[in-house]
Amino acid sequence: NRRNRDAIVDIRFSLRPIRFIKLRIAAPQPFEIAEIELYGKGFATTATYLSNPVDLGNKSNFGKLYWSATKWRRLGPEGDLVPEPEASVSIKVETKSGTDDTPLVYRVLVGAPGQQEIVVVDEAAYNKAKKTGYYKGKKCEVLPVVEDRENWSLWSRPLSAPGQQITSAAPRRYFQFRLIIQSQSIWEMARVDSLWFQKCTPPVADSLLAEISVSGNPTAEASVVKGGARTSFTYDLRPVNLHTGFNAVEITTPTEAGFEKLEIGDPLQEETPDSISVTADKLTVYFPRIDKANPVPLRLQFNVPVLAFGTIFYGKVFDTQSEDLPQFVVPGDANDGVSTNSLKVLISEKSLGEVITSVSALPKVISPNDDGINEHADISYTILQLTDKGRVKIAIFDLGGVLVKTTYEGQETKGRYRHILWDGTDSEGRLMPPGAYIYRISIDTAEDSFSKSGMISLVY
Secondary structure, three states: OOOOOOOOOOOOOOOOOOOOOOOOOOOOOOOOOOOOOOOOOOOOOEEEEEOOOEEEEEEEEEEEEEEEEEEEEEOOOOOOEEEOOOOOEEEEEEEEEEOOOOOEEEEEEEOOOOOOEEEEEOHHHHHHHHHHOEEOOEEEEEOOOEEOOOOEOOOOOOEOOOOEEOOOOOOEEEEEEEEEEEEOOOOEEEEEEEEEEEEEOOOOEEEEEEEEEEOOOOOOOOEEEOOOOEEEEEEEEEEEEEOOEEEEEEEEOOOOOEEEEEEEOOOOEEOOOOEEEEOOOEEEEEEEEEEOOOOOOEEEEEEEEOOOOOEEOOEEEEOOOOOOOOEEOEEOOOOOOOOOOOOEEEEOHHHOOOOEEEEEEEOOEEOOOOOOOOOOEEEEEEEOOOOOOEEEEEEEEOOOOOEEEEEEEEEEOOEEEEEEEEOOEOOOOOEOOOEEEEEEEEEEOOOOEEEEEEEEEEOO
């Protein structure tokens, strides 16, 4: 904001983050500006790289995605750029997959008013129509470019570390990724040197359809259960156009599942599994190989509590005799007698307000007299709904409401837990008098607090 008679103006101002600059002309006489150049220091706090669609040649299954990167810091505005492994920079990768080579849809509106129709065109025709206002000799209007959701999957949830599983729909021939680098400081940045991923051709099958239902209620359009209650489910799986084969199914579960039954064939007949593996969040069942010569459906029956609304039971199949990548199932009509066509399980409306459920304190009576019997009580409980961790506290009170002892404090999210409830002592380690006491488990979250209480007795 000053008078100027110089042909070149150099204006300096203090370093600051800027997105937009507005130049206001205050001179009364007209003049022309040849060019404006802006110079900055530091790095953009967010940088995005979008790959072109990658043609894999044939339908392929996806494995894990990896990248190699280094983090850097500039030592002030005029300082050197030096490696800094602890720089506050995050790298995330999103992926999508498709059945054709164009993840975007280009459209033009062609024709006279009242007789217009939307025509899908290629990128070159779209750009020409945008420039000339005509498509094939007809006046037209270009419409916004949109993502192709018919032939391409949506962007996946971000992969935050190298070596994580690609979750985009498979098998697909085309693949695309989006790299996002975010920094908390303009002086810190990351450089991605390389990125690569696993893929396998041919896939196990063109598609592996699966659906889950509550055992005994296959015709329900949705699977709805009581939150936290162990429930029996059937998991139907049907291969479509098998290319190779598989002899194992792995299902992701909210907590440790209990296997009940395996059925294979058309019609389904009960089959004894070769082996079963159960972990805190997976159920894996091994069985005689299903292949092109024997492309039959299968059904698993298992029980598990559901801890959150809209829990998805992801599944994949693989062949223990092969080094091929596993193939994930997709929701669909795997069994004509089942109506869900979904891998999602809902919890009942009554359960939505519950956070602490299935509380069990055993034994109800403890006698800490060093005889090795009922020396202490254990408490088991299920936490529902929480996506972030909450502060959990378990405490013992006398009947007057006076705190006797806090027996557990920790951070927990949804899941099934077990702790030692009480050994009959106070916070100083002294044995309490015989009688009835109250235990209380409470959870404090950012939004609210929840608690459940019960009784426990102490005798000698």
